[in-house]
Amino acid sequence: MSKLEQAIVAIVEVFEEYAGKDDKKSQLSKAELSELIQSQLSNGAFKDKVAPENIKEVMDDLDKNHDGEVNFGEFSKYVACLAKGFYKKKHGDDKDKPRRNK
Amino acid sequence: MSKLEQAIVAIVEVFEEYAGKDDKKSQLSKAELSELIQSQLSNGAFKDKVAPENIKEVMDDLDKNHDGEVNFGEFSKYVACLAKGFYKKKHGDDKDKPRRNK
Numbered sequence A, B: 001m002s003k004l005e006q007a008i009v010a011i012v013e014v015f016e017e018y019a020g021k022d023d024k025k026s027q028l029s030k031a032e033l034s035e036l037i038q039s040q041l042s043n044g045a046f047k048d049k050v051a052p053e054n055i056k057e058v059m060d061d062l063d064k065n066h067d068g069e070v071n072f073g074e075f076s077k078y079v080a081c082l083a084k085g086f087y088k089k090k091h092g093d094d095k096d097k098p099r100r101n102k
Helices: A003-019 A030-040 A052-062 A072-091 B003-019 B030-040 B052-062 B072-091
Strands: none
Touching: A003 A030, A003 A072, A003 B003, A003 B030, A003 B072, A030 A052, A030 B003, A052 A072, A072 B003, A072 B072, B003 B030, B003 B072, B030 B052, B052 B072
């Protein structure tokens, strides 16, 4: 498997691990999401992204269909946002860079 | 680093690797995207997702700001879609499952 495929499989496996704790295996409850964030995003690069006190905010933001749960589609978009934040932190925001003409 | 953090870092690194081939290091050109897809998504689970002939379609779909390039934000959303497709393939579409009442 390639590096990108392994990353995608890992994202699915992390979701399955935490969503599988209660009987609704295909959804993250608020408690499961909170546990996932605290244990999987404790590294400095991500920690400021999600301070424990604003997990409710993250939950409301993710839970697009407002069923009080986060499904995999909502979770994968969240991971995409985290990745974007990480990339920007690493490279500085594109807007900071002078536009190079083609 | 946690499993999720490693996956996020890997997604950033794959983008950097392929976007870095020309002078616009923060964007994937069509050629770079095509090379990334063919070498990073050749595994069975993803292969049907992106047949080489519809890479133009993927490019048009990703290139939301129509600058002919794919930036990291657009790429990370694409990865989120791939992950969602992989999850659905693995678990069958949620809609197939009977709704359990709370």
